[in-house]
Amino acid sequence: MKVFMTAIAVVVAVGAGIIVWNAYSDRPAEPWLPPAVVRSDSTDGKTLYMRDCAWCHGAEAQGTGRGPNLTERANGTAHIDYVLSTGRMPLDSPDQPMQRRTPIYTQEQIDALVQYAEQQLPITGPAVPELNTTEADLGLGNQLYQVNCAACHASTGIGGALGGGGESLPLISRKAAILAPDLFEATPKEVAEAILAGPGTMPVFGPETFTQRELDSIVDYVGRLTEPHNPGGWSMGRTGPWSEGAAAWLIGLTLMIILIMWIGTRSTE
Amino acid sequence: MVRKVVTWVDDRLGASRFTRDVLAKVFPDHWSFLLGEIALYCFVILVLTGVFLSFFFEPSVAESVYRGEYEPLQGVVVSDAYRSVMDLSFEVRAGMVMRQIHHWAALVFLAAIVVHLVRIFFTGAYRRPREINWMIGLTLLTLAMFNGFTGYSLPDDLLSGTGLRIAYSIALSIPVIGTWMAFLVFGGEFPAEQIINRLFVIHIFIIPVLIAGLLTAHMALIWRQKHTQFPGGRRREENVVGERLWPTYAAKSMGLFFGVFGILALLGGLVQINPIWLYGPFKPAQVPSPAQPDWYMGWLEGALRLFPAWEITTFGYEIPNPFFPAVLLPGITFTLLYLWPFLEAFFTSDHKPHHLLDRPRDRPMRTALGTATLSFYFILFAAASNDLLAKWLRVPVENVVVAYQILAFALPLATGLGTYLIAKSLTKREAEPPGAAPETARTS
Amino acid sequence: MKTPAQTKGIAAAFGVSVLSSIGLAVVYVQGGQTQLEGLLLGLALGGISVGLVMWAKHLMSEGEVVEAREVVPLQTDEREEVAEAYEHGAEEIGRRTFLSKWLAGALGALGLAALFPIRSLGVGPEDSLFHTAWRPGTRLVKADGRPVRPSELPPNGVLTVFPENHTHDADSQTMVIRLPTGDQIPGPDEFSAEGLVAFSKICTHAGCPVGLYQTQTRQLFCPCHQSAFDVLEHAKPVSGPATRPLPQLPLGVDNEGFVIATSDYPEPVGPGFWDRGRG
Numbered sequence: 001m002k003v004f005m006t007a008i009a010v011v012v013a014v015g016a017g018i019i020v021w022n023a024y025s026d027r028p029a030e031p032w033l034p035p036a037v038v039r040s041d042s043t044d045g046k047t048l049y050m051r052d053c054a055w056c057h058g059a060e061a062q063g064t065g066r067g068p069n070l071t072e073r074a075n076g077t078a079h080i081d082y083v084l085s086t087g088r089m090p091l092d093s094p095d096q097p098m099q100r101r102t103p104i105y106t107q108e109q110i111d112a113l114v115q116y117a118e119q120q121l122p123i124t125g126p127a128v129p130e131l132n133t134t135e136a137d138l139g140l141g142n143q144l145y146q147v148n149c150a151a152c153h154a155s156t157g158i159g160g161a162l163g164g165g166g167e168s169l170p171l172i173s174r175k176a177a178i179l180a181p182d183l184f185e186a187t188p189k190e191v192a193e194a195i196l197a198g199p200g201t202m203p204v205f206g207p208e209t210f211t212q213r214e215l216d217s218i219v220d221y222v223g224r225l226t227e228p229h230n231p232g233g234w235s236m237g238r239t240g241p242w243s244e245g246a247a248a249w250l251i252g253l254t255l256m257i258i259l260i261m262w263i264g265t266r267s268t269e
Numbered sequence: 270m271v272r273k274v275v276t277w278v279d280d281r282l283g284a285s286r287f288t289r290d291v292l293a294k295v296f297p298d299h300w301s302f303l304l305g306e307i308a309l310y311c312f313v314i315l316v317l318t319g320v321f322l323s324f325f326f327e328p329s330v331a332e333s334v335y336r337g338e339y340e341p342l343q344g345v346v347v348s349d350a351y352r353s354v355m356d357l358s359f360e361v362r363a364g365m366v367m368r369q370i371h372h373w374a375a376l377v378f379l380a381a382i383v384v385h386l387v388r389i390f391f392t393g394a395y396r397r398p399r400e401i402n403w404m405i406g407l408t409l410l411t412l413a414m415f416n417g418f419t420g421y422s423l424p425d426d427l428l429s430g431t432g433l434r435i436a437y438s439i440a441l442s443i444p445v446i447g448t449w450m451a452f453l454v455f456g457g458e459f460p461a462e463q464i465i466n467r468l469f470v471i472h473i474f475i476i477p478v479l480i481a482g483l484l485t486a487h488m489a490l491i492w493r494q495k496h497t498q499f500p501g502g503r504r505r506e507e508n509v510v511g512e513r514l515w516p517t518y519a520a521k522s523m524g525l526f527f528g529v530f531g532i533l534a535l536l537g538g539l540v541q542i543n544p545i546w547l548y549g550p551f552k553p554a555q556v557p558s559p560a561q562p563d564w565y566m567g568w569l570e571g572a573l574r575l576f577p578a579w580e581i582t583t584f585g586y587e588i589p590n591p592f593f594p595a596v597l598l599p600g601i602t603f604t605l606l607y608l609w610p611f612l613e614a615f616f617t618s619d620h621k622p623h624h625l626l627d628r629p630r631d632r633p634m635r636t637a638l639g640t641a642t643l644s645f646y647f648i649l650f651a652a653a654s655n656d657l658l659a660k661w662l663r664v665p666v667e668n669v670v671v672a673y674q675i676l677a678f679a680l681p682l683a684t685g686l687g688t689y690l691i692a693k694s695l696t697k698r699e700a701e702p703p704g705a706a707p708e709t710a711r712t713s
Numbered sequence: 714m715k716t717p718a719q720t721k722g723i724a725a726a727f728g729v730s731v732l733s734s735i736g737l738a739v740v741y742v743q744g745g746q747t748q749l750e751g752l753l754l755g756l757a758l759g760g761i762s763v764g765l766v767m768w769a770k771h772l773m774s775e776g777e778v779v780e781a782r783e784v785v786p787l788q789t790d791e792r793e794e795v796a797e798a799y800e801h802g803a804e805e806i807g808r809r810t811f812l813s814k815w816l817a818g819a820l821g822a823l824g825l826a827a828l829f830p831i832r833s834l835g836v837g838p839e840d841s842l843f844h845t846a847w848r849p850g851t852r853l854v855k856a857d858g859r860p861v862r863p864s865e866l867p868p869n870g871v872l873t874v875f876p877e878n879h880t881h882d883a884d885s886q887t888m889v890i891r892l893p894t895g896d897q898i899p900g901p902d903e904f905s906a907e908g909l910v911a912f913s914k915i916c917t918h919a920g921c922p923v924g925l926y927q928t929q930t931r932q933l934f935c936p937c938h939q940s941a942f943d944v945l946e947h948a949k950p951v952s953g954p955a956t957r958p959l960p961q962l963p964l965g966v967d968n969e970g971f972v973i974a975t976s977d978y979p980e981p982v983g984p985g986f987w988d989r990g991r992g
Contacts, residue, residue: 014679073868073893097663139335139344146427146549147856147873151556151924151936155427156547160558161659161666162927163934163941163952177665178927180558198869201929206867224341225547231359232369232541233748240428240557242654244542245564248376252536253384256307256377257300259528263521263766264300295780362745366754369747431921435937438920438984441842448838448986456835458842459920460883463835495782509780517773524765531758538751553883554856554873554914556922558936573919574938578956580985589985590956591919624782656939666939667952 043108045116052090052104053113061121066094070117074204076125077118079197082190084110088199098200100185126196126207131188133220135213141221144214148205149222152180156238157225159183162201184226188219292515297498301392303525304385309488310529311378312480318371319473325361327353328469330425330462339546347550350425350465354545370537375417377533379565382410390609390639392626394497396619400610402490405483407606412480414565419472421563424543425465430551431560434459435573435591442592460553500625507624559656571652572598575674602646633692641685648677719771723764730760842986846879847962847977853889853911856880860971863907866891869928873914876974884982886914886922887962888933889972890944896931899947899961906964906972912948913962913982916940918955920984933959957985 042048050059056067063069070080083089087101103110117123146155154160159182178201183191192215198204210218228235236243279285296302329349335342337352338359347355357364386406389395395403418436422429437459440451456463495509504510512518536542548557562570572594581588605612613635614620629636651658652673659666733756740749806813852860853874866872872889879885889911892898898905912933914922921937926944932951933942940953948959960978967973981989 010683014675137344138341142341142549143345143856146552146555150427150549151558151922154559155549155557156544159660160936161656162925163666163930163932163939177659177663178930179660179663180925198928201927203871203926203928204867204869206865206870208862208865209867209870209872221341230541230544231546231747232365232544233539233751235541235544238544238547239657240559241543241561241563241567242559242657244372245376245567247536247540248373248564249380251540252373252377252532253307253380255532256381256529257304257384259532259762259766260303260307260525261300263525263770264298264303266300293780295778363741363750365747366750369751431937434921435919438918441984441986444987448842448988452836452838453831453834458836458838458884461835495780503777503779507782507784509782510777511780513775513778517769517775520765520769520773524762524769526762527758527765528762531755531762534751534758535755536751538748538755552856553881554875554886554922554924556924556936558925560921560937570938573954576954578940578950578954580956582990585990586987587985587989588987589989590954591984594954622784624784656936667941670939670953 043106043112045112045114046120048105048109048113049116049121056094061117061123071122071124074125074197074206076123076197077114077128078126078193079199080117080123081110081114081128082193082197082199084113085187086190100181128189129192129196129215131192131216131219132212133188133216133223136216136220137213138217138221138224140214141217141219141224144210144218145221145225149218152202153183154180154238156240157183157222158238183222186222186226188223191219191222292513294492294514295509295511296514296518297496297504297509297511298518298521299499301388302496304381304388306522306525307529308378308381308385309484310526311374311381311533312484313526314374314530314533315371315378316477318367318374319477321367322357322371323473325353325357325364326350326423326469328423328466330460330465342546342549345550348425348465350423351545351550354424354426358546366534366538369540369542370533372420372542373536373540374533375420376542376563376565377529379410379413379417379563382406382413383565386410387639387643391629391636392497392499393623393632393635394626395610396623397610397614398494398622399490399497402487402494403610404607405487405490407603409480409483409487411603412476412483416472416476416480417563417565419468419476421543422468423465423472424545425551426543426545426548427551427555427557428543428545428548428560430460430553431556432562432566433464434553435570439591439595442589443596444586444588444592447592460551495624497624497626499628504625559654561653564650567650567653568646569595569599569649571649571655571673574655575649575652575670575677577674630692630695633689633696636692637685637689640688641681644684645677645681648673648680652677719767723767723772726760726764726767728760730757730764733757733760841884842983842989843981843991844977845885845982846876846882847885847887847974848876849974849976850967851974852877852967853887853964853972853974854880861889862970863891863909863966863972866909868893871926873922873924874911874972884915887911888914888923888926889964890926892931892944893928896945899945901963903975904961904963906966909964909972910944911962911964911974912942912944912959913978915959915983916955917950917957917959917982917984918953923959 042051056064057070058064058067061070069075083098084105085103085107087103088098090104091098105113114128118127152160152162159180162178162180180202186194194202195205195210195215195218196207230238236247275285275288327349331349332346333349333352335345335347335352335355337343337355339355342355354368358368359365389403389406418432422433437451437455440454441447443450452458454464454467455461456467496511498504498510502510512521549555561567573591576590576594578590579593580590627635629639652670655669655673656666659669662669733753737750737753737757740746740753854860854877855872855874858877858880860877861872861874866889868891870891874887874889875882876885889909891909894908898908899910904910912923914924916923916935916937918935918938918940921935923933923935923940923942925934925936926932927934930941931944933944933948934940935942935953935955938954940955941951942948942955942959943951946958947961950956950958960980960982962978963975965973965975
C-alpha cells in the first residue's frame, strides 16, 4: 500500500507542480512599485494621463521601457477607449497580463482621457468608431465573423487558447498563456474598437479591410451570438463535444447505472 | 385466448417447446449484467429516432441561400444537408428534441458499450467458451464508433467538416495506398461532393444493418452459452441462478428500456447538444475553435495532439506524422483487444471453460493491466481538450501537451502498480481471519 | 410482501406517466416547445419505468430460480459426424480435380472483375495533390470574390484569400499577412509584395485551416492539434505535431494595383502523403 500511495503522490505532485509552476512563473522577478492608480474624482484628461499613464507610456505617449509607444501602429483613440473601458488599463504593474477587469475609471473619466489623447497627443491610429446597426445585416456579420473571428474567439463566442510561443523547453517557459477572450461581456463599441485596433495579440482589421456596413454587421452578429439564448436547452458553457461527452457520462450513463443498481441485485453473495 | 394463439402457432411452426424454454429461461440479476442492456436499448432508441430524422435529412452538398427561421443565418449560402438539419431543428415540430435525443443516445450508447466491455474484462467473462462473443462485442464497438463519426459528420456543419478534413488527411497518411484510398472513399480531392451522400448510406443503412445482425448474434450466443455469474450462494459452474424471463426479468428489462429512453428524453429536451446553428455551415477555409470530435473519438484526437513532430522519410517516400497516432495506434489497440482472450489463456496456461466470474482482486495481474491501459487511453482522451484546459488554467497550451505526454507514461505505471498492490492487500486481508477465506480466492 | 403502499406507489408512477403523455400531446398541439417536450416525454417514459421495476421487485414473488447449465465438452459425438459429413462432400468435389480447378479459376476471375467498380468511386489522385489553382498572375480575392489591394491590410493585418474564380477551391486557401515595419520579411525577396507575405492556410499536419494569427509572436496557430508556425522563420513549425513549414505563395501586384500570385506554390500544400517527394 505504501508503494502505491507514494506512486500516486509522486504523479499528483509532478502534475500539480507543472501546472502551478506554469500558472505563476510569469510573476515579476523583483518587486515593482506601481504608480498610484486610485479612483479619484478628477475628470480632467491631462491630470489623469499624467498621473496614471505617462509613467509607462511617456508624457508625449512616446513610450518608455515600461510601456509601448502609443503613437505607432494601430494605436488610436479606439484602442485607448477599448483598454480603458474593459479595465485592461491601467495595469498595476507592467508584467501583469492584460485582461478584462472592472474599469478603474468612470465613463466620464474615460471620455476625458480619450478626448485628451485625441487633442493633445500625437496619436495616429483609428479613432473611436461610430456604429449604426440599423443598417447591419446579421447574415453578412455571421459570415464575416466565421471567416475572421471564429478561429480564435470560437464559433460559439467562448474564446480559446492560442499557442504559448513555442519555447523549446515549454516546461520551464516563463511565458504566460496567450488566450483569445470570450465575447460575452463585450459591448458593441468594444467589439468594433478591438476589430480596428487589434489589441494584444489580435490581428488588426483596418478601416480599409471592412466597410462601415461590414463592421456594423459583425458587431450586430456578435451581440446576437452572445445572447444567452440556447434553443436546445442548457448550453453547458458552449464548450462543444467536450462538455457533451462529460454530460453523456456524468448525467446520462450515471443515471442509468443508478437505475440498474436499483433494478438488479448488488451483492455477489 | 392465449391457448388458441399457442395452438394456432404450434400447428404451423411446432414452436411450443422452444417458447416454453424461452419464457422459463433464467437470467442472473447482478446489476452489472445490465450494462450491455443499456447499450442495446440505446441502439433501439437510435433506430427509432434515426428513422424520424432520416425523413427530413437531405444528403446533398448542393448549395442554396438560407431563408429559414434562424435569423442570424439569413442570406448565408449553405448546403442542402446543413439546411435540412437546420429546418429539422427549427421548423419541424418536435424535430429539435428528436435530433438531440438521437445524439445523446449515440454518446451514451458508446459509453455503455465501453463500461460493459470494462465489466467483461475485469471479471474475466471473455474466457473460454466466450471468446467468440468477445470478438463480436469488439466489432460492435468499432462499428458503433464508426457510425457515431459518420452521423456526427452528416449535418455538414463547420465542426464536423473539420473532422472530415482530418479523417481525409489520416487516410492520405497511409503508406502506398493512402492517396488512392482517400480519393476513392471521398470521391475525389477533399471536399468532394459525394462524401455526405456516401456517409448517409453508410450511417443509416450499412452499419446499422451490420450492428443489428451482430447484436442478434451477440445475444444468441449469450442465449446458447447462458450468462456468466459471480460465485457465491448456490451459484456453481454447472448452473445458472437468477430470475425467470417471464414475467420478472421481462418486467425489469422493459422497465430499464423505458428508463433509458426517459433519461435520454430528459437530456434531449433540457441539455443542448451539437448547436450547428452556432458552428455555421462547413466552409473549407474556416475552422472552429475549440475543434473536437465526439467523446468516443477523443482518444484518437488526443493521440494526434500528443504525438511528437516525427515522421519517416526514406528513398523519397514518406510516412506522414498522422499515420502513427491515428492509424497505427488504433490498429495495435484493436489487434491486442481481439487477441486478448487467447493471449491470457496462453500466458496463464488456463484453457479450461469458465462460467463463474472472477472478482477483480483475485486476478491482480489482469486487473492491473486493465487499469493501466484504461488510464493510458483516458490521458489520450483528456488530451483532446488540452486547449480548453489551457484556457481554464491560463497556461500555455504547449505546457499542457508536455504534461499530458509525461502523464501518458507515468499514470499507467502508477495506476497499474497501485491496482496490483491494492488487489494483493485486499485478498491478503480476506485470507487473514480464519475460515473467512472465500472459496474462489486464488492467485494468478 | 404485498402492501397497499407499494401498489399505490406503482399506480402513482403510471399516473404520472399518463398525465405527462397528455401534457406532451397538449404541448405538441400548441406548437411544441423543445424543453417541455423533453421533460414530459422523459416523465412519461420514466413513470412506466419506475412502475414496472417496482412491480417486478415487490409484487412478483417468484424468487431465485436455479437452471442447469451444460458444461463442456458439449456434443462430442457429433463432432466426428460433422467432420465426416464435410469430408464426404469435399471428396465428391475433390475427385474432379480438373473441374474444381476450373471452378476456382472462374470464381477467382469473377472476384477480380468484381473489384473493378471500386475504381468508379472517384477520380484518382493523379497530380491534384501537387498543385493548386494558383497560376502566374492570378489575383488574390476574398471569400466574396473581391480582389485585394495592398492598402487593405494595415500592419499586423491578415486576410484569407483564394485564387480569382476559385473561391471554392479548398486547397488554394491562403493567409496574407502584413508584418509590422521593422520585421525581417521572410522568404525570398520576390515572394513578397509591398510588405505582404502569403502562406498556405492548410496545416501540414492534418489539413485544418491554420486560421489563428498572433501578432505579438508572429505565429500562425492551428486550433485542431496546436501546431504553431513562425511566420518570421518562413512559417516553419515551432511547436505541435506538424513537421513541415507552410508553403509560401509568391506575390506581386498587377498594373491595376491588385495583389496577384506570380506562380503556384513551389511545393505541395497540406498534409503529407506517401509519394509527396515525387513532385
